[in-house]
Amino acid sequence: QVQLVESGGGLVQAGGSLRLSCAASGRTFSTYVMGWFRQAPGKEREFVAGVWSDTTTSYADFVKGRFTISRDNAKNTVYLQMNSLKPEDAAVYYCAAVQRLRVGFQANAMDYWGKGTLVTVSS
Numbered sequence: 001q002v003q004l005v006e007s008g009g010g011l012v013q014a015g016g017s018l019r020l021s022c023a024a025s026g027r028t029f030s031t032y033v034m035g036w037f038r039q040a041p042g043k044e045r046e047f048v049a050g051v052w053s054d055t056t057t058s059y060a061d062f063v064k065g066r067f068t069i070s071r072d073n074a075k076n077t078v079y080l081q082m083n084s085l086k087p088e089d090a091a092v093y094y095c096a097a098v099q100r101l102r103v104g105f106q107a108n109a110m111d112y113w114g115k116g117t118l119v120t121v122s123s
Contacts, residue, residue, distance in 0.1 A: 002026045002112040004095045009117030012085055016121075020080040022095030022114060030073040033101040035110060036080045038091035038119075045094070047105040049080060058105060063089075087123045092116040 008020040020036070035050035049069035050058045057069050068081040078095060096110035103109050 002029070002032065002097050004097060004112055004114035006093065006095050006114045006117040009093060009119045011120045011122065014085060014087055014121055014123050016085050017081070017083045018085065018119060020082065020093055020095075020117060020119075022078045022080075024076045024078070024095075024097065026076070028099075029076040032097045032099055034069075034071060034078040035096045035098075035105050036069060036078075037094045037096055037107055037110075038089075039094070039116075040088075040091040043091075045107045047107070048093070050101075050105045051078060052101070082119070085119075085121045087121045090119055090121045092118050 003025040005023045012018050031053050033052050036048040037045050038048050039045040047060050048063055049067055051069045051071050066084045071078045094116045095114040097112040098110045
């Protein structure tokens with residue numbers, strides 16, 4: 001079992017930055033594939049960024065060059081640095097984990113989820 005707790009959301013002006021954190025429980029964090037997803041009102045949950053246990057990363061096209069995912073296995077934490085935020089980035093951001101990623105970063109492929117942290121971007 002893995003428990004995930006997100007933090008770092010808030011209100012930011014367009015063009016600003018936020019850093020989200022996801023703290024994970026468990027002694028095998030380093031073996032998990034971690035991902036960030038987001039869900040805006042009335043929309044489906046979508047993949048944002050992911051990081052494998054070997055620190056290989058993957059990004060959705062709409063965040064490439066603006067967002068950076070990283071992990072600190074010593075702290076059982078994964079981060080999402082978000083720069084150049086746009087109003088369309090506003091959503092609840094969720095951290096997710098899976099031990100073995102079989103079909104790519106799809107929401108239904110992840111086994112564990114946090115409760116989310118709200119990001120609001122004002123124009």
